[in-house]
Amino acid sequence: MSVKAILALGSNLGEKEETLVRAIGDICSHDKIVLRKISPMAITEAVGGPQDQPDFLNLVVEIETSLRPFELLHFCQSVEQKHHRVREVRWGPRTLDIDIIEYGSLEMDEPDLTLPHPLAAERAFVLEPWARMDPAAQLEGQLVSKLAEQADDFDGIIEFRDAPVVCA
Template structure:
């Protein structure tokens, strides 16, 4: 069976975010595949709707036998298990799991867009992504993650919590 490499962004800003990210990593390992790399934890101001608590974010690279669509379904199952409620776009949440990249695939379906369409606009995504995959080339934008971060117009603060 062919292994697919996925890059996944985790985020949380309600409850106990660090514990929720740890629970998500454990569930991803159990249900999706081997976590090959894991970034540091980063704290950032909320994006989109800014009047809410800061987020804790982390990026993982995972080897999985799942297809992109099956990966999305499994990520949503993990979110639901951990108490995710989908009511306000970009609102506060106990867990958010976004697929950033899947191999070098380009997916454009009503419920799934890969690469993630907001990668280039979000420092809170790019900084942990560059930590683990600086030279990965975005298959749509034809730039490395490091180049995307250098060109990113988002000025919001993103702080590494600890090494």
């Protein structure tokens, strides 16, 4: 059985755009994942974590997958590791970050995975690209576009770029 899932990808170290494009390619390479939609890329100020971080490049993808939630989490973490993700400082600079925002309508709160993502409704750097990808998208019964407008970091979105062409 396939489930629609929303993943948020971000990078603020190295060749950010190349990293995101390659990461999406890695995601598409899994035989239990199909890429359905991809948002424009957003250049955003870093939110939280250490001061004076480089700007992030963020995007959101909609996938269809038959992986179970923890299988998807472990796969996403393996893609992060492939792109030299180092976990030293919480919300610190990183080559690649992949968060599972939604997994169908599943709600869960486990030590390693909470769904929907507990901070997604407050993060314009996730919400605004998602709303541009799917204007009708909802998170916990609210329009993603409205949540984006209310997010504290909405003014930290610097610009948008066209989505990369991957998995063609």
